Amino acid sequence: MNKIMKKRSIKAGLPPGSLIYTGEKKSEAIQIKLFNYDVDRFEEKVIDLNDVSLLHPKESTVYWINVEGIHDVNTIEKLGGCFGIHPLVLEDILNTGQRPKIENYDGYTYIVVKMLFYDNKLSEFTTEQESFILGENYVISFSERKVEIYNTVREGIRQGVGRIRKMGTDYLIYNLLDVIVDNYFVVLEELSEKIEDTEDELVSNPSKDTLQVIHKLKKQMLYLHKSVWPLREVVSFLTRSETPLVKESVDIYIRDLYDHVIQVMDTTETLRDILSSMLDMYLSSVSNKMNEIMKVLTIISTVFIPLSFIVGLYGMNLSNMPEYNWPWMYPVVWVIMISIATSMLIFFKKKKWW
Amino acid sequence: MNKIMKKRSIKAGLPPGSLIYTGEKKSEAIQIKLFNYDVDRFEEKVIDLNDVSLLHPKESTVYWINVEGIHDVNTIEKLGGCFGIHPLVLEDILNTGQRPKIENYDGYTYIVVKMLFYDNKLSEFTTEQESFILGENYVISFSERKVEIYNTVREGIRQGVGRIRKMGTDYLIYNLLDVIVDNYFVVLEELSEKIEDTEDELVSNPSKDTLQVIHKLKKQMLYLHKSVWPLREVVSFLTRSETPLVKESVDIYIRDLYDHVIQVMDTTETLRDILSSMLDMYLSSVSNKMNEIMKVLTIISTVFIPLSFIVGLYGMNLSNMPEYNWPWMYPVVWVIMISIATSMLIFFKKKKWW
Amino acid sequence: MNKIMKKRSIKAGLPPGSLIYTGEKKSEAIQIKLFNYDVDRFEEKVIDLNDVSLLHPKESTVYWINVEGIHDVNTIEKLGGCFGIHPLVLEDILNTGQRPKIENYDGYTYIVVKMLFYDNKLSEFTTEQESFILGENYVISFSERKVEIYNTVREGIRQGVGRIRKMGTDYLIYNLLDVIVDNYFVVLEELSEKIEDTEDELVSNPSKDTLQVIHKLKKQMLYLHKSVWPLREVVSFLTRSETPLVKESVDIYIRDLYDHVIQVMDTTETLRDILSSMLDMYLSSVSNKMNEIMKVLTIISTVFIPLSFIVGLYGMNLSNMPEYNWPWMYPVVWVIMISIATSMLIFFKKKKWW
Amino acid sequence: MNKIMKKRSIKAGLPPGSLIYTGEKKSEAIQIKLFNYDVDRFEEKVIDLNDVSLLHPKESTVYWINVEGIHDVNTIEKLGGCFGIHPLVLEDILNTGQRPKIENYDGYTYIVVKMLFYDNKLSEFTTEQESFILGENYVISFSERKVEIYNTVREGIRQGVGRIRKMGTDYLIYNLLDVIVDNYFVVLEELSEKIEDTEDELVSNPSKDTLQVIHKLKKQMLYLHKSVWPLREVVSFLTRSETPLVKESVDIYIRDLYDHVIQVMDTTETLRDILSSMLDMYLSSVSNKMNEIMKVLTIISTVFIPLSFIVGLYGMNLSNMPEYNWPWMYPVVWVIMISIATSMLIFFKKKKWW
Amino acid sequence: MNKIMKKRSIKAGLPPGSLIYTGEKKSEAIQIKLFNYDVDRFEEKVIDLNDVSLLHPKESTVYWINVEGIHDVNTIEKLGGCFGIHPLVLEDILNTGQRPKIENYDGYTYIVVKMLFYDNKLSEFTTEQESFILGENYVISFSERKVEIYNTVREGIRQGVGRIRKMGTDYLIYNLLDVIVDNYFVVLEELSEKIEDTEDELVSNPSKDTLQVIHKLKKQMLYLHKSVWPLREVVSFLTRSETPLVKESVDIYIRDLYDHVIQVMDTTETLRDILSSMLDMYLSSVSNKMNEIMKVLTIISTVFIPLSFIVGLYGMNLSNMPEYNWPWMYPVVWVIMISIATSMLIFFKKKKWW
Secondary structure (H helix, E strand, C coil), rough: CCCCCCCHHHHHHCCCCCCCCCCCCCCCCCCCEEECCCCCCCEECCCCHHHHHCCCCCCCCCCEEEEEEECCHHHHHHHHHHHHCHHHHHHHHHHCCCCCCEECCCCCEEEEEEEEEEECCCCCEEEEEEEEECCEEEEEEEEEECCCHHHHHHHHHCCCCCCCCHHHHHHHHHHHHHHHHHHHHHHHHHHHHHHHHHHHHHCCCCCCCHHHHHHHHHHHHHHHHHHHHHHHHHHHHHCCCCCCCCHHHHHHHHHHHHHHHHHHHHHHHHHHHHHHHHHHHHHHHHHHHHHHHHHHHHHHHHHHHHHHHHHHHCCCCCCCCCCHHCCHHHHHHHHHHHHHHHHHHHHHHCCCCC | CCCCCCCCCHHHCCCCCCCCCCCCCCCCCCCEEEEEECCCCCEEEEEECCHHHHHHHCCCCCEEEEECCCHHHHHHHHHHHHHHHHHHCCCHHHHHCCCCEEEECEEEEEEEEEEEEEEEECCCEEEEEEEEEEEEEEEEEEEECCCCHHHHHHHHHHCCCCCHHCHHHHHHHHHHHHHHHHHHHHHHHHHHHHHHHHHHHHCCCCCHHHHHHHHHHHHHHHHHHHHHHHHHHHHHHCCCCCCCCCHHHHHHHHHHHHHHHHHHHHHHHHHHHHHHHHHHHHHHHHHHHHHHHHHHHHHHHHHHHHHHHEEEEECCCCCCHHHHHHHHHHHHHHHHHHHHHHHHHHHHHHCCCC | CCCCCCCCCEEEECCCCCCCCCCCCCCCEEEEEEEEEECEECCCCCCCCHHHHHCCCCCCEEEEEECCCCCCHHHHHHHHHCCCCCCHHHHHHHCCCCCCCCEEECEEEEEEEEECCCECCCCCCEEEEEEEEEEEEEEEEEECCHHHHHHHHHHHHHHHCCCCCCHHHHHHHHHHHHHHHHHHHHHHCCCCCCHHHHHHHHHHHCCCCHHHHHHHHHHHHHHHHHHHHHHHHHHHCCCCCCCCCCCCCHHHHHHHHHHHHHHHHHHHHHHHHHHHHHHHHHHHHHHHHHHHHHHHHHHHHHHHHHHHHHHHHHHCCCCCCCCHCCCHHHHHHHHHHHHHHHHHHHHHCCCCCC | CCCCCCCCCHCCCCCCCCCCCCCCCCCCEEEHHHHHEECCCCEEEEEHHHHHHHHCCCCCEEEEEEECCCCCHHHHHHHHHCCCCHHHHHHHHHHCCCCCCEEEECEEEEEEEEEEEEECCCEEEEEEEEEEEEEEEEEEEECCCHHHHHHHHHHHHHHHCCCCHHCCCHHHHHHHHHHHHHHHHHHHHHHHHHHHHHHHHHCCCCCCCHHHHHHHHHHHHHHHHHHHHHHHEEEEEEHCCCCCCCCHHHCCCCHHHHHHHHHHHHHHHHHHHHEEEHHHHHHHHHHHHHHHHCCCHHHHHHHHHHHHHHHHCCCCCCCCCCHHHHHHHHHHHHHHHHHHHHHHHHHHHHHHCC | CCCCCCCHHCCCCCCCCCCCCCCCCCCCEEEEEEECCCCCCCCEEEECCCHHHHCCCCCCCEEEEECCCCCCHHHHHHHHHHHHCCCHHHHCCCCCCCCCEEECCEEEEEEEEEEEEEEEECCCEEEEEEEEEEEEEEEEEEECCCCCCHHHHHHHHHCCCCCHHHHCCHHHHHHHHHHHHHCCCHHHHHHHHHHHHHHHHHCCCCCCHHHHHHHCCCCCCCCHHHHHHHHHHHHHHHCCCCCCCCCCCHHHHHHHHHHHHHHHHHHHHHHHHHHHHHHHHHHHHHHHHHHHHHHHHHHHHHHHHHHHHHHHHHHCCCCCCHHHCCCHHHHHHHHHHHHHHHHHHHHHHHHHCC
């Protein structure tokens, strides 16, 4: 389940730049895959960690080093050393509670964003951290686990469809971010369907669980908001004017990506507003239903109480009660009781009490 | 009915620039109509898709290519090819879940806005996407279906009334946007009348349906807000200073249009605030009404309960109850009961409990 | 009564610049009065619409053309023609649902603001639209009906008190706006007194009507907010630096006017906050009162229910009930009942239930 | 008591610059005191209004003209004349409903702020208006009544402690504003203590009065907010860069004063948030308490109702009721009733209903 | 416990620059420790207050003067004198109710932040004030008491791990601020765990205490917000461009620190939103639970009331009641009663009332 906060306190008290992995413990090995391509050729191989030193990328081709799994601190450190990455950056890559951000360093740009995974069983999503190092002719991506949504990018490279092989690292990073943001729409659609279902439930039969579903959805929206809001700044930063690593020809794609992020934000806000309104609806529905019940029950009681009084009256054992001897008294009592009951019911009906 | 989100997930996993129509499936053919005019002459014809290549507009006259229906991807692609429109723009035209926006491209400006259609039966509006390509001497408009509100513009061109024939594509695009925004006012008036009706209902006879009407109106306002808010940016961008395709002489009209958009936004916000206040009203009204009922019913019960006790008292079968033999006991009991009841009622009245 | 929106839809479908009066229909004739003055002389006359052409103002004196009533489109059009006013401006003057704004045109500045009229009977205000054309040596004011609050300005001109005769059109426009804003304070005072009355009512005796009064006041505040907020921009624009028609010597007065507008806004916000707080108060008060009542009634019932059980017990007709023959049983029952009742009341009292 | 708005309407309809005192009527005479000092010498005297003309301050020393009481329009006008103060400024000084502001005029700066007086009996504060004219070598302060909190400044001047005698009018004005802002802290402390008391009351024993105290405190916070918010702008304006009358050496003090104002604002906002949260608490507490009561009472009724039915059953007078003749029926009825009652109580207990 | 406001009023009426300690009174002596280091050497000693004058730091090494305890005004004044610190700064150091801020003075920069201490017993944190004087080659830190979280910094200096001994005062101040901010995460984790516990409690068994816990947590969040919000400005100010005392090489660390502050702010806001949502949940849960109870109880009453009427009916003593003599009447009554009860229960069940 989502925790409100990722554990960070284990880092308190350590000097800045200490490398500690703060995510979930995992046992499988880290896999590092290299995609090396230009317009004409393409190479794909799994990298042995001892070969890491051989990685120093030559000028003319694009290198994509796709790291899946970051729970082995040593490997990350060695890789960081090869590319001359600042210890503070490595620290942030390993500390999975980062806020999406982008930072220029000497020779490379560091990007961190959130990836969403929707879990159909729990009807909620989990977030994982995705870091990128964007260099002149290399991109290193750090994922917390195997990332299937990259497959379209990988296939694009392998088969040379689209522009990807014709362009540089800036277009590659745009592609990776684009599939991540596209995935946000998938999650949003799942959530908005869940919301629409809950809305129907609200109208037809609000239950105690409905309330908890609404509360849970509201929290999901909070987490989503927290992931998406800073992403806007990240993408708007990623243009020619802010970083020299992005060429002008890619700006048009970044602008498109930015548009998608805005749409995600927009939809998130709309869903939050709808959820707020649904909570009001829920409260009103429940109280309406309750009121209906209490009203009917109370009307039944109220009609019978004067009748009970009358029958109690003629249950008294006092002497000298003249009615006891009137022969037509019993039918008269019935007439009185029926007329009291009906006039009360008519009165309540007129007042529109039921 | 309005969905919270337009389906987008079918696009996830495709490379950028893939043309997929995401709107409702339709069977009727796309109709493309050409309006070609200048001050002196005017020509109107339906375009055969094979003639599309003949469309390349000459300098001196204005071309309006009015595309109604965008569900045929091939046609749109062919048309886009003729005018050299970027694949990302074509992708956005076909993806009907766009947020209103305006973007400058090389040689043309791309504009996308939302058109509202009010459905009197459902008492709600639907939104459809309207895209424009504004070139030096041509405007291409892409609608999801036949758009009647353009008829005034078409007539204006045909009959040469107003300035439209004397001015360029910038004035044409202003005219098209103007009728779209004017239509927003029509929708707002329908909604505000619905709100005023509901308000009267609230005061006179709040029911369970009232709540749902309020909730539905609130959602409508959310959707409207979402359509109008970015429109402001679109219109404010559409001036001489931001795009060379708009001449200074049209700026005064754009400013007027901008004013209208602000008014729409303003009214939307006011209606939202009124709806929020109405929900509070509703909750109070319902609880007030319920309280009134319960109070009356409880007072009736409370008055009878002591009386029932008294008549029960003299229904006991104990021996040695002296009252049983007192001859005037029965009238005394009546007197006691009536005085208890009246004193309770007076007490409740004094306390203003009914 | 105030409508949420002024009717605008009758304009939908007309080409831009079509002159349509959208306000209330009126039958009385439009009155146009000319005030022509400088330091030394002063002239006041009603203008015949055929003389309108004679109006072309000479350089050295100030012309104030005070138009009361704008429901006659022809007259407005003719007047507009004389002074070379843009059709879009005339359209806005006639369309009484404008948002307050200020716009520079070639040779003149167009200003539109809202005038408030407080109706003591309905305890609400209505808004009317007031437009101004500020030229080099003329001011044209367009009111929807006779405006009494201008009388102080008129008297000032007639009697030459204050600086008005010594200064130009900029000081005149400041004077007209100043009396309009001063009138806002009058309306705000009425509303705030109404609010204070309602507050007292809330504490002493909250009723169903109180709720509706609060709701109505909240809506009034919304309308007021909508009129005042854009006014700030209008006034802040009206300084030397933004428009050449205002001389530096008048800036100090405009700043004072701006201050007043800020004060109006401030007070409006404070009143809105107080009204929100009052609604909470109302809900609490009503529920408190209801709780009090229900508590007392329920306590009465609860005390009598065990007693009724006891008297019912000895109303049974079973044989072999030994108590029936005990001679001191009747007083014992009384003692039991009284002690039960008193111990319950003491218990409730101790628990502070009443 | 605090009114929501200070009366202003008596000014409506008067030409700009009309001097009208809008505060409370007072009968005591205005007192004007002159403090004239430099490093070496010091002079203090009450000024005769006829001597006002003698006041024209010489270059080298600092003049503080301390006006206590502004209800005599003539005196203020005469004084204003002496120092060449603009009629609009004099109008603002007399109109006690001003918003805090600062304005540069030719040769002097006009400052108006709010002074708070906490009234322990009413547990609320009142605001009064304090105006300052800051000239090259004079400061005129206009108070609505005798101001004791200035005594520290007066003593400082008399005894020459601190820097006050060594510095100019800019330091004097800083000192005066500083004691005013320090006084805000005193008021805030009183209010926050009142809030903490009310918080304890909320937890221990929420009553009807608690609600009104919260509402009153919320209103106080609104007024305070209204006084403090614009004060920030006033102080931030009062630096070397905005007005030539403040020397660079005083900037450090102004910055300190600005800090204090920010702290006041901060605390005000925190208190407002706490009050909002307290209102929620109150509503919950009251409804919790009510629920507890109703639950207990209803449980009592519910337990007795089936018992009453049973005893009623054997009170019937039908023939052929076999139970009537069973000798052990009476104890059996008791056993039945006791077992019903205890099983109901156990059931309710298990469900945690009490 | 946390007070809403730190006492400040004891300072009212004193001239600016008066040194008064406003924190808690303490009896232990102030301890001042000197850390003097450069790359090669390191010295640590407790400073005698009479030696303070010997402290004047030489150019080439870094001096950290670590003052623990600020309740002795004389010592602070003497120390301030040595380093030429402005009286207003000393006043702020001693006045523990400061808002976090940073100010450049001649030759040094003054920083004040809040330090948080989480108290596990009370489940709340307390704040203490931490002031820093950052000079060219010295840092003076003023704490209210012994600060254990500095131990990592102290050890770093002693053992020369990390860069601390190789860098200047700017890196030292970064280190001190970093451990303070890291400590915020620890507090946030404690609070978010408390919140998650309370959330579980809400769902399983909402009690009266839950409400108070929520209210208390909300207040804690307010205080935290108040401490963190201005901290952002402090850190963003602390870069090369704003103060010459920070070298460019440290900017990268400051940016990292800034990131952490943003994360703290972010988490604080998320927690506040969750708490708001929890309050709504609580209210709904409580009212749901209450409704359930009342419904069951009322249904029991309602079923029995008609039955009680029937048995009362045949308890009447009227003559001529024919049913009294019908031999099969008693079983018939039972049949009637059972069928009434079951049909009512079936009806309620169908309506889903229980």
